[in-house]
Amino acid sequence: xxxxxxxxxxxxxxxxxxxxxxxxxxxxxxxxxxxxxxxxxxxxxxxxxxxxxxxxxxxxxxxxxxxxxxxxxxxxxxxxxxxxxxxxxxxxxxxxxxxxxxxxxxxxxxxxxxxxxxxxxxxxxxxxxxxxxxxxxxxxxxxxxxx
Numbered sequence: 001x002x003x004x005x006x007x008x009x010x011x012x013x014x015x016x017x018x019x020x021x022x023x024x025x026x027x028x029x030x031x032x033x034x035x036x037x038x039x040x041x042x043x044x045x046x047x048x049x050x051x052x053x054x055x056x057x058x059x060x061x062x063x064x065x066x067x068x069x070x071x072x073x074x075x076x077x078x079x080x081x082x083x084x085x086x087x088x089x090x091x092x093x094x095x096x097x098x099x100x101x102x103x104x105x106x107x108x109x110x111x112x113x114x115x116x117x118x119x120x121x122x123x124x125x126x127x128x129x130x131x132x133x134x135x136x137x138x139x140x141x142x143x144x145x146x147x
Contacts, residue, residue, distance in 0.1 A: 081115050088103055
């Protein structure tokens with residue numbers, strides 16, 4: 001009797017490990033096909049690997065994939081703005097032939113608004129793609145659990 005329980009639990013453990021590995025491979029493949037930046041793909045793949053790792057035996061309320069929203073760091077936003085300012089200055093310098101022109105505040109403010117709007121729009125698109133993926137992935141997991 002004890003031997004049969006040991007064999008059963010060993011087989012069950014192997015099946016769970018194989019199922020987790022298959023889900024990780026499926027999830028990573030699906031994430032890599034999403035039209036989102038690589039940094040977002042890497043974040044989601046890492047989360048999938050961590051949460052579904054066969055070594056992860058913890059059961060907790062935090063063991064889900066729902067916290068996968070992407071927020072562009074302020075450091076990157078500042079770099080984007082700086083590049084936009086430089087680009088605008090280059091255009092002005094080329095048009096006027098002068099090299100000592102600075103951007104007026106109204107133009108800087110308009111650039112800021114346009115950049116912030118573009119960043120917010122891109123973040124929203126990325127997060128919608130992530131949410132759709134997670135919904136599909138969770139359905140896939142549930143279907144696998146039923147089989």
